[in-house]
Structures are given as C-alpha cells and as structure tokens.
Amino acid sequence: MKEEISILIDLQGLDTELAGFDQNIADKEQELNDRQQSIEEKKAEAVQCRQKVEELEQEEREVKAASDDAAIRIKERQNKMMQVQTSREHQALLKEIEDAKQLIKDTDEKLLQVMEEAEAEAEKAEETENTCKGEEELLAEESEKVAAAVKKLNTRRKTVQNKRDKLAKKVPPSKMKRYDKLLKKRNGLAIVQVVDGVCQGCFMTMPDQQFNEIRQGEKIFSCTTCQRTLYYTPPEDDES
Ligand SMILES: [Zn+2]
Numbered sequence: 001m002k003e004e005i006s007i008l009i010d011l012q013g014l015d016t017e018l019a020g021f022d023q024n025i026a027d028k029e030q031e032l033n034d035r036q037q038s039i040e041e042k043k044a045e046a047v048q049c050r051q052k053v054e055e056l057e058q059e060e061r062e063v064k065a066a067s068d069d070a071a072i073r074i075k076e077r078q079n080k081m082m083q084v085q086t087s088r089e090h091q092a093l094l095k096e097i098e099d100a101k102q103l104i105k106d107t108d109e110k111l112l113q114v115m116e117e118a119e120a121e122a123e124k125a126e127e128t129e130n131t132c133k134g135e136e137e138l139l140a141e142e143s144e145k146v147a148a149a150v151k152k153l154n155t156r157r158k159t160v161q162n163k164r165d166k167l168a169k170k171v172p173p174s175k176m177k178r179y180d181k182l183l184k185k186r187n188g189l190a191i192v193q194v195v196d197g198v199c200q201g202c203f204m205t206m207p208d209q210q211f212n213e214i215r216q217g218e219k220i221f222s223c224t225t226c227q228r229t230l231y232y233t234p235p236e237d238d239e240s
C-alpha cells in the first residue's frame with residue numbers, strides 16, 4: 001500500500017510539472033495574443049481616422065463648391081445691374097450680391113476649419129499607423145523568441161511525459177482511471193497530503209478516527225469532501 005501511494009505521489013509530482021509546462025506555454029501564447037489584439041484595435045482606430053479624413057475632404061469639396069457658386073452668382077448679378085431699370089430691382093440685386101458675399105465669407109471660414117480638422121485627423125491616422133507598424137515588428141521578433149522558448153519547453157515536457165507514462169504503467173488500470181479522473185476534475189491535484197487532519201486539497205478537517213487510520217498508512221483513503229486520495233507524511237521532527 002505504501003509503495004502504491006508513493007508511486008501516486010511521484011505521479012502527482014510529474015503531473016504538476018506537466019501542468020506547469022502547459023501553463024507556462026499558454027501564458028506565453030496568451031501574451032502574444034493580447035499584444036496582437038491591441039494592435040488590431042489600434043489599426044481599427046487608424047482606419048476610422050482615415051474614414052473621417054475622407055468625410056472631411058468631401059465636406060471640404062462641398063463647401064468650396066458652395067463658395068464658387070456664390071462667386072458666379074455675384075458676377076451674374078453684377079452684369080444684370082447694367083440692365084435693370086427700377087430702383088426696386090436694383091435693390092433686390094444688391095441684396096443678392098451682399099448675401100452671396102456673406103456666404104463666401106462664412107464658407108471660407110468653414111473651409112479653413114474643415115481643412116484644419118482633416119489635417120489633424122490625417123496626422124493622427126499616420127501616427128497610429130506608424131505605432132502599429134512598430135509594434136508589429138516588435139511582436140514579430142517576440143513571436144520568434146516565444147516560438148523558440150516553447151520549443152525548448154516542449155522538449156523538456158516530453159521528457160517528463162515519458163517518465164510519467166512509464167510510472168503510470170506501474171499503477172493498476174482501475175486506480176489509474178480514478179487518478180486521471182480526479183486530476184481532471186480537481187484542478188490537476190488528485191493526491192494530496194493531510195496535515196493535522198486537514199485535507200490540503202479542499203482544506204476540510206476530517207474526523208480524528210479517519211486521520212489516525214491515514215497516519216497508519218495501511219489503507220488508501222479519499223477525502224470525503226473533495227474525493228482526492230490522501231496521504232500522510234510524518235513531520236521530520238515529530239516521531240509520533
Ligand atoms: Zn479534500
């Protein structure tokens with residue numbers, strides 16, 4: 001019984017090591033994904049800036065067209081002035097000319113504002129695009145480093161996996177099945193120590209009677225709360 005427990009303890013140690021490799025690899029890949037994600041978000045921002053630039057340029061063209069129309073209108077009205085007879089017609093034309101002049105003044109101001117806005121937006125887009133480019137280059141370098149690190153980790157992982165597979169063959173299949181099931185269900189921890197009657201998997205206290213039996217190590221016990229296999233290691237300075 002003690003030998004079986006000791007194999008399971010070793011097995012748990014190797015499985016914890018394997019999980020550590022997996023976590024390490026997953027963390028590295030997650031970090032790359034997060035960085036990629038952040039670049040994608042910035043790229044989307046740059047695209048929006050570019051769209052805004054296009055909209056502003058369209059507005060620029062419209063404002064300019066309105067101003068040009070007003071200028072043509074002024075010339076037409078000025079030519080008409082020579083032909084009108086009555087003062088009322090004269091006044092009406094003057095009014096139209098004044099209105100057109102005002103419109104040109106207003107649109108010129110508007111044009112300046114739109115052009116400045118378009119320029120600022122284009123600058124922002126370029127800046128964001130450059131940032132993305134820089135970050136993409138850095139990420140490409142980092143990806144290569146991570147790939148190399150992951151390759152190394154996988155090589156070491158394979159060695160541990162082989163050891164684990166060899167050890168697992170020493171455990172009776174039914175027990176191994178139970179162990180694997182617990183490993184999956186209980187967050188990678190199938191066999192745990194009992195310290196002072198407390199399961200180190202779920203931290204529930206067990207009855208004294210059960211703790212005593214576990215201490216004797218004659219039988220394999222499972223925690224009644226988390227079902228993990230329990231073992232006891234006597235403290236080094238305590239012979240009880
Ligand atoms: Zn427990």
